[in-house]
Amino acid sequence: MAEPPKPGLEARMTAAKLIGAVIDRKTPLDGMLDATGGNPAYLKLTDADRGLVRAILNTTLRHLPRIEAILASLVSNPLPEGARALHHVLVVAAAQILYLDIPDHSAVDLAVEQANRDPRNRRFAGLVNAVLRRLSREKEGLLASVEQVSPMPDWFMKRLTAAYGAEEAAQIAAAQLVPAAIDLTVKSDPQGWAEKLGGHVLPTGSVRLNAFAGSIPELEGFEAGEWWVQDAAAAIPARLFGDISGQHIADLCSAPGGKTAQLAQAGARVTAVEQSKSRLKRLESNLARLKLSAESVEANLLDHRPDTLYDGVLLDAPCSSTGTTRRHPDVLWTKGPDDIVRLAALQEKLLRHALTLVKPGGKVVFCNCSLDPSEGEELIARVLADTPEVSLLPVPASYFPGLQAAINARGEIRTTPAMLTGDGEYPGGTDGFFAAVLQKSIETNH
Numbered sequence: 001m002a003e004p005p006k007p008g009l010e011a012r013m014t015a016a017k018l019i020g021a022v023i024d025r026k027t028p029l030d031g032m033l034d035a036t037g038g039n040p041a042y043l044k045l046t047d048a049d050r051g052l053v054r055a056i057l058n059t060t061l062r063h064l065p066r067i068e069a070i071l072a073s074l075v076s077n078p079l080p081e082g083a084r085a086l087h088h089v090l091v092v093a094a095a096q097i098l099y100l101d102i103p104d105h106s107a108v109d110l111a112v113e114q115a116n117r118d119p120r121n122r123r124f125a126g127l128v129n130a131v132l133r134r135l136s137r138e139k140e141g142l143l144a145s146v147e148q149v150s151p152m153p154d155w156f157m158k159r160l161t162a163a164y165g166a167e168e169a170a171q172i173a174a175a176q177l178v179p180a181a182i183d184l185t186v187k188s189d190p191q192g193w194a195e196k197l198g199g200h201v202l203p204t205g206s207v208r209l210n211a212f213a214g215s216i217p218e219l220e221g222f223e224a225g226e227w228w229v230q231d232a233a234a235a236i237p238a239r240l241f242g243d244i245s246g247q248h249i250a251d252l253c254s255a256p257g258g259k260t261a262q263l264a265q266a267g268a269r270v271t272a273v274e275q276s277k278s279r280l281k282r283l284e285s286n287l288a289r290l291k292l293s294a295e296s297v298e299a300n301l302l303d304h305r306p307d308t309l310y311d312g313v314l315l316d317a318p319c320s321s322t323g324t325t326r327r328h329p330d331v332l333w334t335k336g337p338d339d340i341v342r343l344a345a346l347q348e349k350l351l352r353h354a355l356t357l358v359k360p361g362g363k364v365v366f367c368n369c370s371l372d373p374s375e376g377e378e379l380i381a382r383v384l385a386d387t388p389e390v391s392l393l394p395v396p397a398s399y400f401p402g403l404q405a406a407i408n409a410r411g412e413i414r415t416t417p418a419m420l421t422g423d424g425e426y427p428g429g430t431d432g433f434f435a436a437v438l439q440k441s442i443e444t445n446h
Contacts, residue, residue: 011049012110013117014041015056016088022061022330024084029057029330060095061329062177065153066146067094073142074131079124086121089114090128097136098143104136151177156322156332159340163373168418172371172432175417180326181427182209182216185235185258186227187265187290193227196220200426203402205239206232210425225290230258233323233415233433236406237367238262238314240395240413240437247311251294252301252354255279257286259314260294268312270294273304302353309359317347319368319375323432326417344374351383355390361442363393367413367435376434377412383438393437412436 018039021027032039033054042053060067071090072078079087093111096102111132115125135142150157152173160169183206186193190201197219199207207227213219221227238259241249245267251260254272260283263270272294274280280298287294297304301315320340321331347368354364368375384392394411397404406415413435422428 006110006113008049008052008106009110009113010041011045011052012056012089012092013114014039014045014049015053015060016085016092016114017041018053018057019060019092020084020088022057022333023064023088026334028334029328033057055100056092056095058179058329059099060091061333063095063099063151064091064333065151066143066149067091067098069146069149070094070098070135070142071131073145074134075127083121083124085118086115086124086128089118089121090131093128093132094135097132098139108132108136152325153332155337159337159372163371164416168416171418172416175429176325176329178326178427178429180231180431181211181422181429182213182229183207183232183235183430184209184227185230185262186221187225193221202232202420203400204232204236206230206235208232208426211427223289225292228258228261228286228290230262231431232420233431234258234369235262236400236413236415236433237316237365237435238266240365240435241266241312241314241363244268244312248308249312249314250304250306250310250357252304252313252315252350253317254294255283257283257294259316261287261290261292263314264292264294265290271297271306271310273297273299273301275300301350304357306357310357310362311359312363312365313354313357314365315350315354315367317350317366317368319343319347319370320372321369322371323369323415323417323434326429326431340370340372340374343370344372344379347375348379348383351379352387355383355387355438355440358440360440362440364438364440365435366438367433369431369433371416371432376414376436377408377410380412380436380438389441390438391441393439395435395437 018032071094089111093107096107097104112125112129115121115128150173160172186207190205190207194201194207199209202208247268249263249268250271250273251263252273254260255274260270260272272283277298280296284296320335320343325331351366358364395407395413397407406413408414415430415433417429417432420428420430
C-alpha cells in the first residue's frame with residue numbers, strides 16, 4: 001500500500017505543474033485557477049492549499065529571472081535539455097526559500113520528495129537536495145548578487161526601456177514586485193468611506209485600503225452596494241467624459257462592469273455590450289449588488305450597430321494587459337511581441353468601428369491596460385492622421401491634482417505601476433493604463 005503524500009506535497013506538485021504550463025506552454029493562470037473550470041489538480045486541493053499554490057505561483061513569476069539566475073550560479077552543469085519538470089521543481093522550491101515565509105527545510109524536503117516521485121527526475125534527487133540546501137545557507141548573499149537582474153523578461157524590458165527610458169523602465173519593473181493594492185470606487189463621499197474603512201483618498205477619487213483591510217465582502221458598504229473594487233487607474237477613463245447625466249453611453253467590452261457602474265452612477269443611460277454570455281451574467285450580477293442598471297447586449301462589438309447613435313462610447317479594448325503585472329505576473333510569460341502587434345491591430349479595428357457608433361459631437365474614450373505605446377499613443381496618432389472628422393480632446397493637466405505626471409504633452413492619460421508612491425501603511429502603485437478622448441466633429445456626415 002502506497003504511503004500517503006507528505007503534508008503540502010500535493011500543493012508543491014501542483015505549483016510546479018502550473019508553472020510549467022505558464023512558462024513552457026504560455027497558458028494564462030486565470031483559467032487554471034478558476035474555481036469551477038480550473039486545473040483538476042488545483043481543484044482537488046483544500047482552500048488553504050489553493051491559497052498556498054497561488055502565493056507560490058505569483059511569487060515565482062514575479063521574481064523568475066532572478067530565481068533562474070541564482071539557480072544557474074549553483075548548478076555547475078546546465079540541466080539536461082529535457083529536464084523541464086526538474087527545472088520547475090527547483091524554481092518553485094527556490095521561490096519559497098528566497099521570498100516566502102515558509103521553513104527552508106520544508107521547501108527542500110518536499111522538493112526532494114517531488115524529484116523522487118518522478119521517474120524522470122529520481123536520479124537528480126541528490127542534486128535537488130544539494131542545490132537547495134546551499135541556496136538556503138547562502139540566500140542573503142545570493143539575493144544581493146541578483147539585485148541588478150531585471151525581474152521582467154528581456155523582450156519586455158527592451159520595449160519598456162525604448163518607450164520610457166532606462167530609469168523609468170527600472171522603476172516600473174521594481175513596482176511589479178509588489179502585490180497590487182485594493183482600490184475602491186465609491187458612489188459618493190470618498191473621504192467619508194476612507195475614514196470608515198481605514199483607507200485614504202487617491203488623486204483620482206478612488207479610496208485605497210490599507211494592507212490589513214480584511215475580507216472585502218465583509219467590509220461595511222459591500223452588501224449595501226456603496227462601492228466596488230476597481231484599480232485607481234481603471235477608474236480614470238469613465239471620468240473623462242465630463243458631465244454625462246441623461247446621455248446615452250455605450251460601454252463596449254464591458255465586463256466585469258466597473259466602468260459600466262461608473263457611467264450609470266454618473267446619471268447616464270448605459271448600454272453594456274459584451275460578447276461573452278458568462279461575463280455578461282457576471283456584469284449583471286455586479287450591477288444588481290450596486291443597485292445600478294444598464295441595458296445588456298450580448299454581441300461581438302464589430303457586429304454591434306444601434307438603431308440610434310450614442311452620445312458617447314467607452315472602449316476598453318482587449319490588449320496585452322502588460323500594465324497589470326502586479327496582479328497578473330503570468331502576463332509577461334504567456335505573451336510576447338507578436339501578441340502586442342496582433343492586439344494593437346485588433347484595437348485599431350475596434351476603435352475605428354466605435355467611432356461610427358457616436359453621433360456628431362459625440363465622444364469616444366479609448367483605453368486599455370497596456371504599457372506599450374503601440375497599443376496607445378501610436379495607435380491614436382494613426383487613427384487621427386487619416387480620420388479628419390475626429391479630433392483628440394486633451395485632458396487638462398489639472399484634471400487629477402497630484403497625478404499630473406499621468407497626463408502626457410498631448411493630453412492623453414498614461415499611468416504606470418511606478419506612480420502613486422505608498423508608505424508603510426498604504427501600498428503604492430497603480431495599474432499601467434492608457435486613455436484618450438476622441439470627439440467627432442459636429443459637421444461630420446459619418
